[in-house]
Amino acid sequence: MIPATFDYIRPASLDEACHVLRDAGDSGDDVKVLAGGQSLLPLLRLRLAYPSALVDLGRLPGLRGVEDRGDHVFIGALTTHDEVLRSPVVREHVPLVAMATATVADPAVRHRGTFGGSLAHADPAGDLPAVALALDCVFIARSAEGEREIPAAEFFTDYLETALRPGEVLIGVRAPKLGADWGFHYEKFTRTAQAWAIVGVAAAVRSEGGDIAEARIGLTNMGPTPLRAQVAEEALRGLGVAHGNGGGPAPGSAPGSAPDGARDPVRDACGQAAEGASPPSDLHARPDYRAHLARVLTYRAVRAASA
Amino acid sequence: MTEQLDAGLVGRQIAESDQLGDPKDGREVGRARRRKEDARLITGRTTWTDNIQLPGMLYVAFLRSPIAHARITRVDASAARARPGVVAALTGRDFADEQGSLPCAWPVSEDVVIPDHPPMASDEVRYVGEAVACVVATDRYKAVDALEAIEVDYEPLEAVLDMTEALAEGSPKVHEAGNQAFTWKFSGGDAEAAFRDAPVVIDRTYVQQRLIPTAMEPRAVVATTDGGSFTVYSATQIPHILRVMLALTTGIPEHRLRVIAPDVGGGFGSKLQVTAEEVLCLLLTRRLGKPVKWTESRSEGNLTVHHGRDQIQKISLAAERDGRIRGVRVDLLADMGAYLMLVTPGIPLLGAFMYNGIYKMDAYDFRCTGVFTTKMPTDAYRGAGRPEATFAIERTVDELAHELGMDPLEVRRRNWITHQEFPYATIAGLTYDSGNYEAATDRAMALLGYDKLRAEQADRRDRRDPVQLGIGVSTYTEMCGLAPSRVLGSLSYGAGGWEHAAVRVLPTGKVEVVTGSSAHGQGHETAWSQIAADALGVPFEDVSVLHGDTAIAPQGMDTYGSRSLVVGGIAVLRACEKVKAKAAELAAHLLEASPDDVEFSTGTFAVRGTSEGKTIQELALAAFAAHDLPEGFEPRLDAEVTFDPENFSFPHGTHLCAAEVDTETGMVRIRSYVAVDDVGHVVNPLIVEGQVHGGIAQGIAQALFEEAVYDSDGNLLTTTMADYLIPSAADLPDFVTDRTETPAASNPLGVKGVGEAGTIASTPAVVNAIVDALRPYGVNDVPMPCTPERVWRTLAGAAPPGSTAAGRGGAGESEGGER
Structure with missing residues (x-):
């Protein structure tokens, strides 16, 4: 649990940080951005990562905090999970972010770990990437050349890989406010309270007169990147949530059937939640079990979000 | 309200009633005392082995086998020696003449096979994590960095992982003598008869999965020498057993070896062990003449704390x-x-x-x-x-x-x-x-x-x-x-199951209890104080408990097997009774009464039917001054006991x-x-x-x-x-x-x-x-x-x-x- 040697750079301003990162990128150095350190430091300590330098943004001014900006909420990249949780703006306008953040690790981690760091780390087992996808958030990146916007759907490119270019820093995320006709739920499945999600489902559902008008479903830990369950989303459109019931399948019966044997179309639609996913295999779950969980948990999340 | 909540309430009431008020009879035993050791343990204001800093201290890191089973064909640590801050880089062969074999103290049967177990492997590794080399450096970081410069060539051998397959004909062997370590049988009654024509027979197979004991405090060792004698600090449950075993393993005479278990943060049996790292740190301090320290990382612990x-x-x-x-x-x-x-x-x-x-x-x-x-x-x-x-x-x-x-x-x-x-x-x-x-x-x-x-x-x-x-x-x-020593003997265990205690009433009337039980989080200091306070009639606060250092508590069998109270605690009680008997004899002498007429009650020895008496504190001072003692009475009010349970x-x-x-x-x-x-x-x-x-x-x-x-x-x-x-x-x-x-x-x-x-x-x-x-x-x-x-x-x-x-x-x- 002792990291290899690395250089440590603490720029005084965002501009300086961008320049340091650009120079490092030009010279081919493996430089990592350090924010709260809750994901990066364990990788260093286990010697799974050997960066030549860390650029510590932790104390930079201006990247921390939550702002109500009319049609969206802006969350600064260095806002800690705990600050996100305590923000009335987040709770009122983007409650799905609060629901998922509340499940991140434990209070100690939430006091150090940051919203932006967790997204830029792009761990598909992290809770926030799936939420950002479900909400169609917009990522704001800054480099020495200026700012650019990256839609959530384009941000997560591969396992621990993002669309951020060398020399770019994630400075914050715009989370659109969704109207009063939207409901939200984050359903996380873990073996212990502090563990990463075996599977997580972030659901945002817009209801119209008892029917599902639109469902957006982000999946945690169902592939090398966070995913949208697009097939299930399509299948859910227009279904009446009132048809469903809260029960599960009868013992021994197939997933998708209700206890009384009647078909529940919402459950059937959620049964397609794992379509197109390529879930990982690890000690906690093999792929077929993850796919099964994605179907069950999507049903639970959609029902809770449309309740 | 659910049944669960009702029951929870009952449980809490029971727990609280234990804590409420003073005990009815003024006795300490039975009282829900808060643990006197907790303030320092919880705040960390105490000595854990990893806290110990000695002048000139060096730090040890171990290179461990990444292969389950292999012959070591070459180890070259020379490049590591050239790394900054490195004082020594050593391999199994460097220790060959002095490291001996880690002990097994329980040869359970006649057919038991006890393979040679060098603390550092030199010819063959048999599990992932087995130490093959080490670096000693001026700080922990340099030591770990230099491990990467050690070259080891392995010739892989077949891993043996499944017990049933391991016993099958033709299985690759873990050791020359084969994969069967021992067989052991025991029976009572006539099983043949019991199963013959039994109306119901249930046959089941259960798998007890392998577990990793996970004490909050990782293992840590500090070893130091003044040239003639040696001190080993270890996060161990068994300082006394460790001292004997280190002496037997390394040949360092037992009387020149002191083992200290400072405050230890849990063990659950995992620190009931004589580890390779303890032996090697002792050998390193002997070789280098400097204090050395090793503390495991959690991952290192998962690999190499016994499972x-x-x-x-x-x-x-x-x-x-x-x-x-x-x-x-x-x-x-x-x-x-x-x-x-x-x-x-x-x-x-x-x-x-x-x-x-x-x-x-x-x-x-x-x-x-x-x-x-x-x-x-x-x-x-x-x-x-x-x-x-x-x-x-x-x-x-x-x-x-x-x-x-x-x-x-x-x-x-x-x-x-x-x-x-x-x-x-x-x-x-x-x-x-x-x-x-x-x-x-x-x-x-x-x-x-x-x-x-x-x-x-x-x-x-x-x-x-x-x-x-x-x-x-x-x-x-x-x-x-x-356990009863004779029973342990009948099971071929290598030692007895007794425990030692000494009780000293100091000249000022305060009490020191010395125990061979080595607490690592259980609360011995509090419980032993309660037992001694009742037995001697002194205030709870007046009792100190000393343990965990072979120079301070020289005799003991340590802590495991839920033995502390029923063996070590009884030893404390017996030692208190011996002190009390001595005090009663002195009281009779000073009160000019027959010992048979002296009664003990809440710390005072009095002549029956009179108000004349001596407190145990007064008697301690009199025994210390030794001016006026009964014939043949040894000065000082103290006693020791070695207790073997029945x-x-x-x-x-x-x-x-x-x-x-x-x-x-x-x-x-x-x-x-x-x-x-x-x-x-x-x-x-x-x-x-x-x-x-x-x-x-x-x-x-x-x-x-x-x-x-x-x-x-x-x-x-x-x-x-x-x-x-x-x-x-x-x-x-x-x-x-x-x-x-x-x-x-x-x-x-x-x-x-x-x-x-x-x-x-x-x-x-x-x-x-x-x-x-x-x-x-x-x-x-x-x-x-x-x-x-x-x-x-x-x-x-x-x-x-x-x-x-x-x-x-x-x-x-x-x-x-x-x-």
Whole structure:
């Protein structure tokens, strides 16, 4: 649990940080951005990562905090999970972010770990990437050349890989406010309270007169990147949530059937939640079990979000 | 309000009533004292081994084998020596002449094979994590960095991972002599007769998965020398045993070796060991003349702290149709890992006498085969043999109940030893001194609301609720308080089971208690102070307890096997009584009375019928001054005692677990957990409560969470806490605890051991609950740990309710890793 040697750079301003990162990128150095350190430091300590330098943004001014900006909420990249949780703006306008953040690790981690760091780390087992996808958030990146916007759907490119270019820093995320006709739920499945999600489902559902008008479903830990369950989303459109019931399948019966044997179309639609996913295999779950969980948990999340 | 909440309230009231007010009779024993050691332990303002800084200190890092089984063809540490800050880089060959072989103190049988176990491998490695080289440097970072410069060439050999395959003809060998470490047999009664024509025979196989003891404080060693003598600080449970063993292993004379266990942050058996790192640090300080320190990382610890459990249990139970048990047969395979460490082969034997549990039966037959594999050696882990035995019998008795269509508690009632029958000589040759299984069970059923939960279970089954409810029972006893020396001798154990205590009343009347028990979190300082305060009639605050340093507490057998109170605590009491007798003699002399006329009451020795008396403090000063002493009376008021127990200690109790199983996801949630333990008289209810809570948590951890997993090449996959799951408080239910108090007949305080009871009891209670919930699905077992995926796969392979298909356990399992 002792990291290899690395250089440590603490720029005084965002501009300086961008320049340091650009120079490092030009010279081919493996430089990592350090924010709260809750994901990066364990990788260093286990010697799974050997960066030549860390650029510590932790104390930079201006990247921390939550702002109500009319049609969206802006969350600064260095806002800690705990600050996100305590923000009335987040709770009122983007409650799905609060629901998922509340499940991140434990209070100690939430006091150090940051919203932006967790997204830029792009761990598909992290809770926030799936939420950002479900909400169609917009990522704001800054480099020495200026700012650019990256839609959530384009941000997560591969396992621990993002669309951020060398020399770019994630400075914050715009989370659109969704109207009063939207409901939200984050359903996380873990073996212990502090563990990463075996599977997580972030659901945002817009209801119209008892029917599902639109469902957006982000999946945690169902592939090398966070995913949208697009097939299930399509299948859910227009279904009446009132048809469903809260029960599960009868013992021994197939997933998708209700206890009384009647078909529940919402459950059937959620049964397609794992379509197109390529879930990982690890000690906690093999792929077929993850796919099964994605179907069950999507049903639970959609029902809770449309309740 | 649910039954659970009602029971929780009762539990809290009971707990609180222990803490309220002063004890009725002014006695310390029985009082829920807060632990006097806790302030320093909780704030960390104390000496842990890793805190120790000595002038000129060097830091050690070990290079460990990345291969399960290989011949070492070349090791070259020269490049590491050139790294900055490196003082030495050494390989197994460098230690060949001095490192000896790590000891096994329990040669259990005539056929036991004890392979050479060099602290640092030089020719062959036999598990991933075995040390092959080390670097000593001026700081820890430089030492770890330089490990990367050491070159080792390995010629891979076949890994040996599966116990059954290891014993098969033609298996690759872990050691020249083969893979069988020992065989051991024991029987009582006529098992042939018991099983012949038995109306009911239950045959089951249970797997006790491999566990990694995870003490909060990692292992750490500091070794230092002044050139002539040596001091080893270690986060160990056993400073005294370690001193003897280090002397025997390294040849350093015992009288020039001091071992100190500073405050130690938990052990659970994992620090009942003589480790390679302890020996090598001692050799390094001798070689370099400088103090050296090594502290393991958590991942290093997962690889190289000895593991626990890892047994395959074949158990057969023969019974009458009315539920009466005729006999039990057990055939055990026990994974030793690659070597026999301090008590490795003895662990399954500690369970050998417990497979009969609390039940009467005519016959019992036990055999065990120890097997070598290319994995980390196993050894003591909380309960050590007894959790495994208790699990097997308590699971099997539930299976019997199911087979007969009886309530699991009713089957137990028909078989258990009734309270009138104590002392009871069991079929396994032990004499249980006392117990009242009926009382503990009745209390537990009331606290759980057993009948109401059974009704809810029936309702959920009728409704085909996706969340099913199960109730698991565990009526356990265990043998602890290790142990009468003659019994240990009969089991070929390498030492006795006594304990030492010294009590000194200082000139100012304050008291020092010196104990050979080496606390590592249990609260000895508080409990021993309570015992001494009562025995000597001095204030609790006036007692200090000294331990854990062979120069301060020179004699001892240390702490394991729930032995501290029932052996070490009794030694303290006996030493106090000796001091008191001496004080009484002096009081009689000073009061010019006959010793027969002197009475002791709350710290004062008085002549019967008079108000004339001497306090123990006055007598201590008089004994110290020594101006006027009786003929032949030695100055000073002190005494020491070495106490050897006459019997084991047999705590017992009834644990009930209600668990909800989500049949859609496989998730198990413990809805309520009731533990009614009988640990005899209680010295400190708060300490007992803490031991019970921690013990239950650790047992639940085996049932639901923990498993050391090796892959098919013999690599440990669970090297971090992200992979090896330890439950935290957030993952555990509110435990409802209560006690019955049936005093032990074998010691003057009437106390029994409590350190392992919760762990022994809880694992089968939880698994029984899960299986009970899933009986309608034809499930009769779920392998541990009962993870959501395992439960789901078991259900996926099981028969739906109403089907006539045979029940199954663990169906659909095909493990990714070897177990």
